[in-house]
Each structure stands twice: as C-alpha cells, then as structure tokens.
Amino acid sequence: xxxxxLRLLLCLSAFIVAGGNVDAMSLQTAGxxxxxxxxxxxxxxxxxxxxxxxxxxxxxxxGPVGKAAEQYIVTYLPKFPVPDEAQDLNNRxxxxxxxxxxxxxxxxYEQCIRLHPFFERPYNNLALIYWHxxxxxxAEKLLRKAIDITPTYVNAWITLGYIKWKQNDIKExxxxxxxxxxxDPGNEEAKEQLRLHR
Numbered sequence: 001x002x003x004x005x006l007r008l009l010l011c012l013s014a015f016i017v018a019g020g021n022v023d024a025m026s027l028q029t030a031g032x033x034x035x036x037x038x039x040x041x042x043x044x045x046x047x048x049x050x051x052x053x054x055x056x057x058x059x060x061x062x063g064p065v066g067k068a069a070e071q072y073i074v075t076y077l078p079k080f081p082v083p084d085e086a087q088d089l090n091n092r093x094x095x096x097x098x099x100x101x102x103x104x105x106x107x108x109y110e111q112c113i114r115l116h117p118f119f120e121r122p123y124n125n126l127a128l129i130y131w132h133x134x135x136x137x138x139a140e141k142l143l144r145k146a147i148d149i150t151p152t153y154v155n156a157w158i159t160l161g162y163i164k165w166k167q168n169d170i171k172e173x174x175x176x177x178x179x180x181x182x183x184d185p186g187n188e189e190a191k192e193q194l195r196l197h198r
Contacts, residue, residue, distance in 0.1 A: 027052075030060035034069050044091040046082045046121070053077070075183045078119055079150040086116035094125060102129055120146040124156050127163070136163050154180045158189055170197055 027033050037052030053069040060066035093108035109126040112119065123146035130139035140163050146156040161176035174197055180190035 027055070030056040030063065030065040030069070033059065034065050034072070037069065037072065041076060044087055044094065044121075046078050046087060050077050071184065074152050075154045078121060079153075080118050082119050082121075083116060086112055086119045086122075089115070090119070090122050090125065093122065097125070097129060102132075105129060118149055120149045120153050120156065123149075124153070124159055127156075127159055131159070131163055131166070134166075136167050139163050152183050154183050154187060154190070157183070158187070158193065161190075161193055165193075165197055173197055 027036055033052045033056040037049045037056065040046075040049035040052060050073060053073050056069035057066045060069075089108050089112035093105045093112065096102075096108065097105035106126060106129055109122040109129075112122040113126070116122075123142045127139040127142040127146070130136070130142065140160065143156050143160045143163065146153055147160070150156075157176050157180040161173045161180070164170075164173035164176055174194060177190045177193045177197070180187055181194070184190070
C-alpha cells in the first residue's frame with residue numbers, strides 16, 4: 001500500500017474515532033492518540049477512548065506508547081463495547097453524585113446496571129456511593145460483580161481495597177492494591193495506598 005493511501009486511511013480512521021470531530025484529525029502521533037484516549041475515558045466516552053487507543057497501537061505497534069495503549073485498554077476500559085445509552089446513564093449519574101444528589105445518582109446507576117449488566121463502570125461508581133454511606137457489604141458485592149465481568153479492572157480493585165481497609169481487613173486491602181499494581185505498575189493511587197497501609 002502506498003504511503004499516501006495509508007495516510008488517507010489513518011486520517012479517515014481518526015475522523016471516525018473522533019465521531020466526526022474535525023479537531024481530532026489534527027492528531028498525528030501515537031502519543032497524541034494515547035493522550036486523547038485517556039481524556040475521553042475521563043469524561044466517560046469509553047468507545048471513543050478505545051478507538052484512540054487502537055490508533056495509538058496502530059501507529060506504534062511495538063513501541064512504548066503502543067504497549068501502554070494495549071495495557072490501558074485491558075485495565076481501564078470496559079471489556080465490552082458500551083452502548084451510548086449506558087454511557088449516558090453512567091455519566092448523568094456521575095454528575096448527580098458530584099452534585100451531592102446521591103439518591104438520584106444511585107437510581108440512575110441501578111438503572112444502568114439493570115439495562116446493561118456487562119458494563120462494569122456503574123458497579124464501581126455505585127459501590128463508591130455505598131462506601132461513603134458506610135454500607136461496605138453492598139459496596140463489596142457490587143465490586144465483586146465488576147471484577148467478575150472484568151478481572152483486570154484496576155479501579156474496582158482499588159475501590160475494593162478502600163472497602164477492605166474500612167472493614168479493618170488490612171491484609172486483604174493490601175492484596176487488592178497489590179493486584180491493581182500488578183495490572184498497572186504505574187498506578188499512583190495503588191502505590192500510595194500500599195504506602196499508607198503497611
């Protein structure tokens with residue numbers, strides 16, 4: 001395949017990944033796609049995040065950015081494609097939670113889980129609400145379900161570590177943080193929690 005055709009295909013892929021957003025067409029390096037993918041995950045756009053990470057892998061298949069993108073997909077993105085409705089419900093619930101409208105947030109997370117049981121993110125987010133309410137048993141059940149769906153879900157392991165620590169099970173909390181670090185050796189939260197809970 002000639003160089004011009006390859007470049008055209010990469011630009012078209014970028015346009016599709018960005019959901020038709022022309023600004024994303026300016027992305028040219030694997031590092032730029034990786035950064036954009038991380039940003040998109042941070043705002044709850046998981047499918048678009050995966051698309052950017054896949055572009056980073058294509059541009060740097062054997063290099064450090066491509067390998068980091070592969071790890072990111074496995075440890076931070078949902079295991080299965082997430083329907084737009086599920087992303088919307090999860091994001092609305094997240095905003096409500098951060099506005100301290102916890103009961104409304106819980107209802108939306110529960111609706112999201114009921115409609116999309118293989119989307120692990122709302123399990124973790126709802127578990128955090130129960131953690132804040134000191135309902136550790138309910139939180140743990142939700143986290144175990146998220147981990148059953150995706151055993152490599154770093155955030156669920158970290159949240160489970162918080163729960164176990166609050167239950168005074170320091171050994172299990174350390175095991176959870178250690179598991180998160182095994183999955184992502186660079187995770188600063190897991191490192192900090194292990195330092196705090198010696």
